Amino acid sequence: PGKKVLIVYAHQEPKSFNGSLLKIAVEELTKQGCSVTVSDLYAMQFEPRATRNDIVGHLHNSEEFNYGVETWEAYKRGGLSKDLVEEQRKVQEADLLIFQFPLFWFNMPAILKGWMDRVLVQGFAYDLSKSYDGGLLQDKLSLFSFTTGGTKEMYSKEGIGGDIRYILWPMQHGIMHFCGVKVLEPHICYAPAHASEEKRKEMLAAWTQRLKTLWKEEPIDCSPEWYFK
Amino acid sequence: PGKKVLIVYAHQEPKSFNGSLLKIAVEELTKQGCSVTVSDLYAMQFEPRATRNDIVGHLHNSEEFNYGVETWEAYKRGGLSKDLVEEQRKVQEADLLIFQFPLFWFNMPAILKGWMDRVLVQGFAYDLSKSYDGGLLQDKLSLFSFTTGGTKEMYSKEGIGGDIRYILWPMQHGIMHFCGVKVLEPHICYAPAHASEEKRKEMLAAWTQRLKTLWKEEPIDCSPEWYFK
Numbered sequence: 001p002g003k004k005v006l007i008v009y010a011h012q013e014p015k016s017f018n019g020s021l022l023k024i025a026v027e028e029l030t031k032q033g034c035s036v037t038v039s040d041l042y043a044m045q046f047e048p049r050a051t052r053n054d055i056v057g058h059l060h061n062s063e064e065f066n067y068g069v070e071t072w073e074a075y076k077r078g079g080l081s082k083d084l085v086e087e088q089r090k091v092q093e094a095d096l097l098i099f100q101f102p103l104f105w106f107n108m109p110a111i112l113k114g115w116m117d118r119v120l121v122q123g124f125a126y127d128l129s130k131s132y133d134g135g136l137l138q139d140k141l142s143l144f145s146f147t148t149g150g151t152k153e154m155y156s157k158e159g160i161g162g163d164i165r166y167i168l169w170p171m172q173h174g175i176m177h178f179c180g181v182k183v184l185e186p187h188i189c190y191a192p193a194h195a196s197e198e199k200r201k202e203m204l205a206a207w208t209q210r211l212k213t214l215w216k217e218e219p220i221d222c223s224p225e226w227y228f229k
Numbered sequence: 230p231g232k233k234v235l236i237v238y239a240h241q242e243p244k245s246f247n248g249s250l251l252k253i254a255v256e257e258l259t260k261q262g263c264s265v266t267v268s269d270l271y272a273m274q275f276e277p278r279a280t281r282n283d284i285v286g287h288l289h290n291s292e293e294f295n296y297g298v299e300t301w302e303a304y305k306r307g308g309l310s311k312d313l314v315e316e317q318r319k320v321q322e323a324d325l326l327i328f329q330f331p332l333f334w335f336n337m338p339a340i341l342k343g344w345m346d347r348v349l350v351q352g353f354a355y356d357l358s359k360s361y362d363g364g365l366l367q368d369k370l371s372l373f374s375f376t377t378g379g380t381k382e383m384y385s386k387e388g389i390g391g392d393i394r395y396i397l398w399p400m401q402h403g404i405m406h407f408c409g410v411k412v413l414e415p416h417i418c419y420a421p422a423h424a425s426e427e428k429r430k431e432m433l434a435a436w437t438q439r440l441k442t443l444w445k446e447e448p449i450d451c452s453p454e455w456y457f458k
Contacts, residue, residue, distance in 0.1 A: 012280060013294040048277040048339035051241060065242040066422075068378070106403025107336065110277035110343030117339050132389060149297070160361060162453050166398050169391065174335025193295075224391050228457055 001033035003215065006094035010101040010112040012042045017147055017192040020204055022100050025145075028211040037090050041111045047083065048114020054081045072122040080121070087119040096214075097142040097181065099171075103149070106167050116175055125179040135180025141219065142176045144168065145187040145207070152190040164188060165227045173222060182219035230262035232444065235323035239330040239341040241271045246376055246421040249433055251329050254374075257440040266319050270340045276312065277343020283310045297351060304352040316348040325443075326371040326410065328400075332378070335396050345404055354408040364409020370448065371405045373397065374416040374436070381419040393417060394456045402451060411448035 007025055011018035022038065029036050039046070050067045052059070059065065060073040074080045080088075091097065101112050108116075120126075126135050148155065148164075155164040164186075172183045187210060189203045220226055236254055240247035251267065258265045268275070279296045281288070288294065289302040303309045309317075320326065330341050337345075349355075355364050377384065377393075384393040393415075401412045416439060418432045449455055 012296060015293045016295070042278070042280065045278075048343060049271070049274075050333075050338060050340070051271065064244045066245070067241060104279075104346050105342070105349070105407075106399035107342065109279060110339045110346050111279070113334070113336065113342045114277060114339030117333050120334070157453075162398065162402070162456075166395070166457070167403070169395050170335035170399065173391070174396070178334075224386075227391075228395070 003032075003034045003095045004093050005029050005034050005036045005096045005098060006039065006090045007036065007098045007100055008039045008041065008112065008115055010041045010099075010109045010115075016102075017189065017200065017203075018100055018102055021145060021147075021189070021207055024204060024207050025098060025100070025211060028208055032212075037094070039087060039090065039115070041115060046111055046115060048111050048117070050114070050117050054084060054118060055079060056081055068122060071118075075121050075123040084118055084121075087115065088124055091119065091125075091137070091140075095140060097140060097176075098145055099142070100145045102147045103167070106161070108146075108171065120175065120179055131178050131180070133180065135178060138180040140181045141184055142172075142181045143184040143187060143214075144171055147189045147192050149193065150191060151194075155190070163228075169227045172220075173227065177222045183222055184214070184217050185220055232261075232263045232324045233322050234258050234263050234265045234325045234327060235268065235319045236265065236327045236329055237268045237270065237341065237344055239270045239328075239338045239344075245331075246418065246429065246432075247329055247331055250374060250376075250418070250436055253433060253437050254327060254329070254440060257437055261440075266323070268316060268319065268344070270344060273312075275340055275344060277340050277346070279343070279346050283313060283347060284308060285310055300347075301351040304350050309350070313347055313350075316344065317353055320348065320354075320366070320369075324369060326369060326405075327374055328371070329374045331376045332396070335390075337375075337400065349404065349408060360407050360409070362409065364407060367409040369410045370413055371401075371410045372413040372416060372443075373400055376418045376421050378422065379420060380423075384419070392457075398456045401449075402456065406451045412451055413443070413446050413448055 007022060009022050013019060026036050052065060055070050055074040056079045060070055071080065101108050125137055130136055150161050153159050154161045157163045168186055176183050187207060192200055192203060236251060238251050242248060255265050255267065281294060284299050284303040285308045289299055330337050354366055359365055379390050382388050383390045386392045397415055405412050416436060421429055421432060
């Protein structure tokens with residue numbers, strides 16, 4: 001109660017299964033007294049490309065454009081583009097970040113990757129020697145909630161897709177842990193497109209159920225062993 | 230000689246280290262008699278967002294938009310947007326795909342992920358039960374060539390970033406292998422931004438050197454053991 005949640009949502013269709021998962025999260029968390037903000041990336045036509053347009057005014061080095069250096073410098077002087085400042089404000093205020101998306105090619109969709117690339121800039125999310133447990137977004141939690149095309153069996157250690165945790169490493173460790181954000185167990189709905197209506201309802205109910213006790217959960221142990229053992 | 234190469238390039242700045250790596254590849258491969266095509270994604274302002282705009286004309290199901298289904302149907306009736314048709318043509322003609330980019334958040338930049346999301350659609354790159362060794366883009370090779378911010382030590386099994394191969398799994402196995410494309414050893418330039426001018430020259434020379442004997446290389450063994458053992 002009183003907690004702030006930012007849901008970064010990447011699906012084009014409100015009637016989709018991802019849309020239902022989003023709706024459930026907004027309703028259930030609001031009911032708990034949380035304040036919920038949604039960044040609906042497709043609806044916002046969020047820009048995924050990291051370009052010079054992200055810097056307002058002069059460049060630090062206009063001879064040779066370096067996105068990392070330029071956004072770092074721009075962040076320090078308050079010169080990032082408005083859409084980035086707005087997303088950073090939402091992140092700053094949030095106690096919990098939920099990422100809701102369909103897995104595309106063993107990863108998040110490009111529009112969501114673009115949110116990571118552009119919003120989590122140096123100075124804001126991490127800094128020189130301030131990364132991983134020392135990252136700048138400490139005291140925040142994150143949760144990756146996604147749907148897959150493949151079945152649970154396919155994403156097992158012996159399956160053709162390998163352990164689903166292999167896919168979580170770049171997202172959870174490489175991004176969230178790098179910024180100091182703690183990571184809750186991912187929430188994975190396997191192959192809803194090929195499930196019966198009854199099974200789909202069960203999956204939606206399980207998400208509601210999980211959200212009811214979410215604030216009592218402990219973050220995962222963010223070590224290589226969690227992912228690859 | 231006579232081979233066709235498509236280089237998909239994702240850096241904003243021609244004067245960057247990635248720009249130099251691109252230039253080397255174009256020059257060296259052209260010198261060998263290869264026909265080289267470059268998709269310079271930032272220069273093309275390539276669209277990374279997977280939306281309804283990728284389908285020309287009517288939708289298969291306009292009540293509930295499903296990107297995977299719609300692009301599959303559109304591919305079959307020749308109804309994909311012009312930019313996708315053009316990229317697919319380049320892929321179709323290529324013997325070798327080289328992806329040249331700076332690693333962003335343990336992954337490719339969003340603009341390149343968007344190329345994967347939008348170009349490699351069902352029907353073109355894979356199909357029902359035509360994936361992995363049965364994928365539709367067989368007899369092609371791929372090579373991921375990228376720069377990192379972190380050092381080689383950081384991306385080792387005991388390093389904070391973990392084995393660099395963990396990061397390669399979603400790209401090489403989840404995308405290329407899934408489509409039936411064979412994968413050559415990645416080409417990784419660690420932390421060029423923090424290297425001496427001499428070291429940078431050495432790294433560029435090593436890339437030229439590798440390209441000289443590229444066509445004699447054997448693809449890697451695309452098994453989980455290669456990545457996680």
